[in-house]
Amino acid sequence: MTSNERAAAWWDRDAGPVVRPYAMTGGRVPAAARFDVVATVRAAPLGGALPPDLQPEHRQILAAARSPITVADLAAELDLALGVVQVLLHDLAVQELICLHEPGRASAVPDENVLKAVVNGLRAL
């Protein structure tokens, strides 16, 4: 990057987001029970039109979650902070606009067959 380009792009990622995260969440912080970063989100089948009071970020999440996507993938894809995504997901969950599949306790320590599949999968990469 030349110095001119650098000067033109002073508001890059290091400068922080142009819209501060607390603005997007209305000052709210994630609830104690945060969604797991690898919990899978899917937009709920919609009966009618979307509620009119949704923020653009809510709509972005719903669009990105048409097929199942993890919380971390959502944050990376939409370039939103994890904490912001968790607050917005909470809003959508309350309105039953998304289905959440939290990884259960059982999948925290997967069975031997899964672990073997992981090892074989890694070897094959």
Add this chain to the structure above:
Amino acid sequence: MDYARSDRTVPLALKILVAGGFGVGKTTLVSAVSEIRPLHTEEVLTSAGLDTDDTSGVEQKTTTTVAMDFGRISVGSDIVLYLFGTPGQDRFWFLWDELAHGALGAVVLADTRRLADCFPSVDYFERRGTPFLVAVNCFDGEQRFATQAVRNALDLDPDVPVVLCDARDRRSSKDVLITLVEHVMDQVARTQTPASVRSW
């Protein structure tokens, strides 16, 4: 209920953490084995940074962005490994707690020139009971410490694997992950055998 497994269209997502001191090669390792993407969180949204961040004089900077290395590896058609490279400083524990919940295991990346940098990570995973291994990143093949010396210096339990690696090398980084998963398998086998005899 284990939704992820009951719905075959949702792949099983497994978390692996990559921890270690600043500049030890976490980003390098994650990008050697997966497609890496930036993922960030804001400390202020967790309020954990409030006590530790001295913001006097910079009051306008009310949030600190914490960047993580985020990598994704599809293994087979229905399992996805998620790698999270996390900052190793104590002030980021809030982030670790969130990531370590339900994690399959952790890689503690070590640099023998600054071995003390990985003490907090080792302590953390020992306390949490998260399966982990120590991978010594051998820059330029220079620091071929005996793994036993690293093990002694870190006072590791005998069953914690210590491996040498080159985080720049895809195969070497892949081997680190394979060793970790095999270590998890050993632990699962050890803890499940008595339980399965009792309950089934």
